[in-house]
Amino acid sequence: MDIWHGIWLGFGIAFRPENIVFAAVGALAGTLIGVLPGIGPMTGVALLIPISYGLDPTSALIMMAGIYYGAMYGGSTTSILLNIPGESSSVMTCLDGYPLAQQGRAGPALAIAAIGSFWAGTLSVVGLMFVGPFIARLALLFGPAEYFSLMLFALTAVAGFSSGSPLKALIAMVFGLMISTVGEDLQSGTARFTFDNPKLLDGIEFLIVALGLFAVAEVIASLQEEEISGLGALKKIGRVWPTRDDLRASFGAMNRGGLVGFLMGALPGGGAIISSFLAYDLEKRVSRHPERFGHGAIEGVAAPEAANNAASIGALTHLLSLGIPGSGTTAIMLGAFIMFGLRPGPLLFRDHPDVVWALVASMYFGNLILLLLNLPLVGLFARVTLVPRNLLLPMVLAFSALGVYTVNGNVQDIILMALLGLVGYYFRKVNIPLAPIVLSVVLGQLMEQAMRQAMTIANGNPGVFITSPISGTLLLLAVLSLLVPLFRRRRAGSGSTAA
Amino acid sequence: MNFDILTGFLLLLLAGFYLRETVSLTEMTGLATAIGPKAFPYLLGTSMLILSLLLLWQGWQERPKVDRGKAQVNWTRSEIRDFLVVPVLIILYALVLESLGYLLSTLFFLLAGMLCMGRRKWTSNLLWALWFSLGTYFLFTHWLDVQLPRGPLPF
Numbered sequence: 163m164d165i166w167h168g169i170w171l172g173f174g175i176a177f178r179p180e181n182i183v184f185a186a187v188g189a190l191a192g193t194l195i196g197v198l199p200g201i202g203p204m205t206g207v208a209l210l211i212p213i214s215y216g217l218d219p220t221s222a223l224i225m226m227a228g229i230y231y232g233a234m235y236g237g238s239t240t241s242i243l244l245n246i247p248g249e250s251s252s253v254m255t256c257l258d259g260y261p262l263a264q265q266g267r268a269g270p271a272l273a274i275a276a277i278g279s280f281w282a283g284t285l286s287v288v289g290l291m292f293v294g295p296f297i298a299r300l301a302l303l304f305g306p307a308e309y310f311s312l313m314l315f316a317l318t319a320v321a322g323f324s325s326g327s328p329l330k331a332l333i334a335m336v337f338g339l340m341i342s343t344v345g346e347d348l349q350s351g352t353a354r355f356t357f358d359n360p361k362l363l364d365g366i367e368f369l370i371v372a373l374g375l376f377a378v379a380e381v382i383a384s385l386q387e388e389e390i391s392g393l394g395a396l397k398k399i400g401r402v403w404p405t406r407d408d409l410r411a412s413f414g415a416m417n418r419g420g421l422v423g424f425l426m427g428a429l430p431g432g433g434a435i436i437s438s439f440l441a442y443d444l445e446k447r448v449s450r451h452p453e454r455f456g457h458g459a460i461e462g463v464a465a466p467e468a469a470n471n472a473a474s475i476g477a478l479t480h481l482l483s484l485g486i487p488g489s490g491t492t493a494i495m496l497g498a499f500i501m502f503g504l505r506p507g508p509l510l511f512r513d514h515p516d517v518v519w520a521l522v523a524s525m526y527f528g529n530l531i532l533l534l535l536n537l538p539l540v541g542l543f544a545r546v547t548l549v550p551r552n553l554l555l556p557m558v559l560a561f562s563a564l565g566v567y568t569v570n571g572n573v574q575d576i577i578l579m580a581l582l583g584l585v586g587y588y589f590r591k592v593n594i595p596l597a598p599i600v601l602s603v604v605l606g607q608l609m610e611q612a613m614r615q616a617m618t619i620a621n622g623n624p625g626v627f628i629t630s631p632i633s634g635t636l637l638l639l640a641v642l643s644l645l646v647p648l649f650r651r652r653r654a655g656s657g658s659t660a661a
Numbered sequence: 662m663n664f665d666i667l668t669g670f671l672l673l674l675l676a677g678f679y680l681r682e683t684v685s686l687t688e689m690t691g692l693a694t695a696i697g698p699k700a701f702p703y704l705l706g707t708s709m710l711i712l713s714l715l716l717l718w719q720g721w722q723e724r725p726k727v728d729r730g731k732a733q734v735n736w737t738r739s740e741i742r743d744f745l746v747v748p749v750l751i752i753l754y755a756l757v758l759e760s761l762g763y764l765l766s767t768l769f770f771l772l773a774g775m776l777c778m779g780r781r782k783w784t785s786n787l788l789w790a791l792w793f794s795l796g797t798y799f800l801f802t803h804w805l806d807v808q809l810p811r812g813p814l815p816f
Binding site: 212215216329332337339340347354381386556559560561564567568571573576579581587588591592594610613617618 | 712715716750752767775
């Protein structure tokens with residue numbers, strides 16, 4: 163099927179009234195989650211997975227994608243109004259967004275963030291349409307050995323690019339893979355690490371891990387933070403519509419940010435954080451007045467917001483075409499795909515073009531809905547940041563428990579989630595990143611199967627991973643991605659006394 | 662206390678336990694696969710063993726910094742309380758969920774949760790808890806067709 167035919171098919175499905183409603187509901191729910199204090203996008207997507215159980219898979223995925231980019235956008239609202247990044251990818255938005263809010267220009271800053279997200283998001287969807295099928299066709303050449311190496315590279319890239327210690331990221335990765343080995347082995351039927359508990363035979367569902375590590379641990383962590391009082395900020399929104407000058411100043415930044423975001427988002431592990439950082443830096447370099455950055459330059463809001471939204475769609479590109487998630491949130495989406503019996507990757511483009519293209523097409527108007535919702539509702543969303551924590555957090559916990567229970571109707575899963583919450587909080591405290599854990603829980607079984615199939619085909623010769631050119635290159639990249647942070651750190655360390 | 666050393670030690674125990682369990686797995690013979698169900702876990706257990714030793718070593722190296730309070734991680738008393746209260750509440754909820762039914766246990770869970778987190782607006786708490794329990798119950802049972810435990814209540 164060629165691309166144009168696919169787009170035509172996709173729009174036909176995506177424009178069904180119910181799917182438009184699901185995209186709108188997803189975008190709205192995602193924005194609310196992004197704005198709510200103490201709930202990040204990963205928790206948000208995981209929390210809302212159970213709601214999509216009864217839905218048709220296409221509609222469910224359309225809604226989930228809406229939640230995903232809605233949450234990305236919602237994070238910017240709190241950055242601008244309260245100087246609190248809702249998630250790490252909107253850290254850069256604080257730099258100029260908050261000064262703008264203090265100058266009484268929060269309204270235009272929020273509007274530019276919305277327009278920038280919309281514009282870059284739309285450009286990236288165009289990119290996804292053309293790049294996705296191409297990658298998918300390339301990936302059809304992959305055998306099990308190549309897939310194993312690709313997954314290993316995806317995991318090590320996330321470990322290597324994570325901001326903290328690569329050692330701790332690797333620990334997180336292996337810990338997640340260990341969780342994935344619990345349950346009945348698919349090839350031999352051997353029960354592994356089940357401790358004679360029949361309920362563990364099916365393995366530990368990724369949703370339990372995601373909600374335990376993120377939702378429960380996040381609740382404990384936000385109980386520790388001081389309650390924010392945003393009442394003062396609410397008065398500062400001012401007029402929402404940006405001036406013609408604002409738009410003119412931001413347009414270039416949106417395009418550049420979108421391009422940087424899409425390219426970085428399509429790299430595993432690159433993701434939204436790095437791309438928003440790079441886009442901000444680039445804007446500062448090309449600006450004729452770099453000194454205004456940090457003091458309320460509107461381009462400083464447009465560029466990182468465009469970049470993080472574009473990156474989230476870039477990340478979806480290889481989730482759809484390779485079946486490899488590059489971030490925690492896309493890992494959770496992959497888990498959801500698998501729950502619906504769909505396996506993202508090259509075969510998805512071939513066997514379920516209706517699902518893929520409907521999802522892609524829905525992103526066009528999903529971004530439009532996001533823009534239409536956000537501009538008039540900015541005041542409402544700002545108010546949501548004021549929901550008291552001690553009212554919200556018990557509900558988050560109850561909803562997480564409900565979500566876990568609906569998977570298998572098993573109360574043991576709720577207990578397991580609570581215990582994983584303890585582990586998650588401890589890991590947060592000692593700076594072991596949580597995203598690689600979820601990533602490896604989702605990829606673990608696929609990785610092991612690929613490894614064993616490759617070994618069987620090669621008659622037990624482990625050399626197959628190196629002698630295949632594609633696989634060998636990917637393994638080399640995997641090793642390099644782990645070495646890069648060491649060099650970076652040494653260079654950074656030579657300047658200061660701390661090594 | 663140096664948390665890298667503690668974490669390294671805990672992970673070392675985990676790796677040891679995991680490897681011991683791997684060794685005791687019974688492998689079926691005669692299958693036409695090159696490597697069986699033990700190989701991947703062996704790889705993981707060994708990796709974790711090495712990584713935890715590296716973390717221990719790193720924590721050991723940073724001891725002087727800890728003494729000067731640099732790499733110190735503090736646990737405040739209220740933090741330990743929250744760290745224990747949240748999971749205990751969830752586990753209690755799990756234990757009563759099937760006998761009390763979804764509506765009642767969620768109602769109690771929310772009230773207890775709000776109270777533990779220091780919210781003492783009784784009427785508002787009760788209304789929010791009722792609204793949330795009923796709302797989610799009907800959303801899941803009627804709209805999403807998911808069965809939830811009914812408990813002693815007639816609906």
